[in-house]
Amino acid sequence: MAHETHPLSPRQILLILGAATLLVAFGALMVGGAAIPLKEVVRQCWQSLCGHAADDATGRIVLTTRLPRIILAIAVGAGMGLAGLAAQTLFRNPLASPYVMGVSSGAAVGAVFGMLLVGKAIGFAAVPVFSVASGLVVTAAVFLLARRGGHFGQSLLLAGIAVSAFCSALTAAALYLAGERLQTLVFWLMGGLWQATWRDVLVMAPATAACFTALVFPAPAMDVALVGERSARDLGVNVRRLQNGLLILVAAAASVAVSLTGVIGFVGLIVPHVLRMAMGAGHRGLVPACAIGGALLLLVADTLARTVAAPAEVPVGILTALVGAPVFLWLLQRRGVGRPAA
Amino acid sequence: MNLRAENITFGYDPREPVLRNVTLEVVPGRVTALFGPNGCGKSTLLRCLNGSLRPQSGSVMLGDRPVVFMTPREIACQIAVVPQDTPHDVPFTAAQMVMLGRYARWDAWGQESPEDTEIVQACLRRMNVADLADRPFSHLSGGERQRVVIARALAQEGRGLLLDEPALHLDIAHQLELYRLVRTLAAEGLAVLIVCHDLLLAPLFLDTVVLLAHGRIIATGRATEVLAPDRIAAAFGTRVRVAWADGTSVHAALERDEQDPLP
Numbered sequence: 001m002a003h004e005t006h007p008l009s010p011r012q013i014l015l016i017l018g019a020a021t022l023l024v025a026f027g028a029l030m031v032g033g034a035a036i037p038l039k040e041v042v043r044q045c046w047q048s049l050c051g052h053a054a055d056d057a058t059g060r061i062v063l064t065t066r067l068p069r070i071i072l073a074i075a076v077g078a079g080m081g082l083a084g085l086a087a088q089t090l091f092r093n094p095l096a097s098p099y100v101m102g103v104s105s106g107a108a109v110g111a112v113f114g115m116l117l118v119g120k121a122i123g124f125a126a127v128p129v130f131s132v133a134s135g136l137v138v139t140a141a142v143f144l145l146a147r148r149g150g151h152f153g154q155s156l157l158l159a160g161i162a163v164s165a166f167c168s169a170l171t172a173a174a175l176y177l178a179g180e181r182l183q184t185l186v187f188w189l190m191g192g193l194w195q196a197t198w199r200d201v202l203v204m205a206p207a208t209a210a211c212f213t214a215l216v217f218p219a220p221a222m223d224v225a226l227v228g229e230r231s232a233r234d235l236g237v238n239v240r241r242l243q244n245g246l247l248i249l250v251a252a253a254a255s256v257a258v259s260l261t262g263v264i265g266f267v268g269l270i271v272p273h274v275l276r277m278a279m280g281a282g283h284r285g286l287v288p289a290c291a292i293g294g295a296l297l298l299l300v301a302d303t304l305a306r307t308v309a310a311p312a313e314v315p316v317g318i319l320t321a322l323v324g325a326p327v328f329l330w331l332l333q334r335r336g337v338g339r340p341a342a
Numbered sequence: 343m344n345l346r347a348e349n350i351t352f353g354y355d356p357r358e359p360v361l362r363n364v365t366l367e368v369v370p371g372r373v374t375a376l377f378g379p380n381g382c383g384k385s386t387l388l389r390c391l392n393g394s395l396r397p398q399s400g401s402v403m404l405g406d407r408p409v410v411f412m413t414p415r416e417i418a419c420q421i422a423v424v425p426q427d428t429p430h431d432v433p434f435t436a437a438q439m440v441m442l443g444r445y446a447r448w449d450a451w452g453q454e455s456p457e458d459t460e461i462v463q464a465c466l467r468r469m470n471v472a473d474l475a476d477r478p479f480s481h482l483s484g485g486e487r488q489r490v491v492i493a494r495a496l497a498q499e500g501r502g503l504l505l506d507e508p509a510l511h512l513d514i515a516h517q518l519e520l521y522r523l524v525r526t527l528a529a530e531g532l533a534v535l536i537v538c539h540d541l542l543l544a545p546l547f548l549d550t551v552v553l554l555a556h557g558r559i560i561a562t563g564r565a566t567e568v569l570a571p572d573r574i575a576a577a578f579g580t581r582v583r584v585a586w587a588d589g590t591s592v593h594a595a596l597e598r599d600e601q602d603p604l605p
Binding site for chain 1: 389392394413414415417418419422423425428429432433434438439442443445446448494498
């Protein structure tokens with residue numbers, strides 16, 4: 001039911017989410033192949049902050065394996081939460097996500113071809129560049145196709161679905177031709193953070209921070225946009241500029257995330273949806289909440305992914321979809337399909 | 343501040359203009375009404391007037407400024423629009439919906455001030471929907487939604503108000519109330535343009551009637567002159583009997599054709 005009174009204020013929800021994320025982050029530093037007690041974790045972090053990191057085994061596990069992975073999970077999760085929120089507002093449709101716009105599959109196609117064609121020649125480091133480039137190119141194509149249509153939101157969705165299908169076919173073709181590298185590609189496509197390095201963090205964290213900053217300012221305009229394109233214009237929103245801005249933002253955040261971690265589904269779909277139910281549709285609260293909520297969800301999922309079947313690793317994309325899809329279906333059952341979240 | 347369309351021609355497809363050489367002025371203190379058959383370009387004209395659509399030729403001036411050079415925000419501070427229909431599925435309460443009317447006046451941080459809240463409350467009261475303030479917009483009836491949207495337009499505190507068939511979902515008492523409100527707003531100095539089909543009540547509250555047909559203005563003047571049987575026949579292609587009783591009440595009735603079945 002829309003508009004049950006929300007028991008918690010947006011501020012309280014933000015505090016709870018933030019605290020939970022910090023707690024889980026510390027927990028995640030402790031668990032894994034080798035259990036490390038909290039005291040040791042804190043000591044290692046403190047020492048490295050003071051500039052003289054201990055070069056022992058525990059230090060390496062905490063500071064070069066677990067910490068970058070945890071921070072990357074936070075940054076990617078936050079970026080996906082924000083991208084999902086921006087996409088849902090852009091389409092006035094709570095079921096939208098960077099997926100349906102073709103960004104994710106566009107970025108995936110670039111990465112797969114990057115790995116196949118140039119991975120050997122110029123090194124694996126170039127793959128994310130390919131991925132981001134193709135994600136942006138595909139979004140630009142979808143955008144240009146959609147601008148010609150009348151109702152922007154709808155034609156964007158349709159163009160996105162079509163282009164997305166095309167990219168998936170390209171990816172499938174690449175997999176078919178991959179030969180002995182099939183397994184690497186498939187594993188990558190499933191999405192995961194096991195290769196996380198500080199370099200990845202240095203790419204993703206600024207991208208997410210930029211996304212967040214870019215979304216804080218149009219938050220009131222995003223509220224107005226929910227009443228429809230025409231009315232938003234009448235109320236003073238530069239609708240076209242808002243749409244273009246949100247689109248660029250979704251494309252950038254999603255393709256950078258995909259380039260680093262593969263396709264991790266459902267975070268961007270579910271986080272804004274759940275938070276909108278918990279705190280209402282006001283974007284001033286939703287923007288920070290979706291960032292923290294996405295971070296928390298991906299952090300939890302990734303920690304589970306590397307511990308439930310330890311020492312083996314479950315691709316986190318499998319985990320988010322396996323848990324995310326039923327949760328999402330349950331939400332749909334509860335709310336009725338197509339009704340906006342409130 | 344006058345809102346004036348000067349000789350504008352507009353077509354969604356430039357080869358097939360919906361509006362041809364239309365000149366119209368909305369004047370402060372007066373209620374101007376736009377009558378005309380379905381699809382004759384009334385709503386299109388309204389959207390040209392607030393700069394949402396850009397005419398292929400001619401100009402729309404707000405005071406001495408061309409509307410095309412103004413930002414949506416600047417326009418929204420001056421002109422409020424009550425659209426013909428609003429999506430039902432908006433995830434806001436009535437009060438939040440009205441608060442959106444204040445958007446154009448917020449700074450970059452978009453903080454709602456206590457003054458905004460007061461204005462929203464006042465507008466809700468004025469439209470008799472104060473008791474619905476915390477109800478979800480999607481749960482309201484058609485008439486209640488319409489009054490909330492009008493309250494939102496009032497919250498914009500513009501100097502011009504453009505209403506597109508505002509009486510559509512209202513019962514006769516609320517229609518009367520709406521027309522009285524529109525009169526009062528004009529008396530307070532607003533320039534009001536109202537698109538309507540109502541030959542029964544509306545003519546009693548109008549200063550100027552503009553009759554639009556096939557994208558052209560075919561008559562402009564006082565209601566008693568413009569809403570005459572021959573003019574109506576020319577615009578709508580149907581014969582209507584209109585009787586004015588000394589300007590205080592009006593009777594409009596369809597003239598029965600031979601083919602019309604008896605009730």
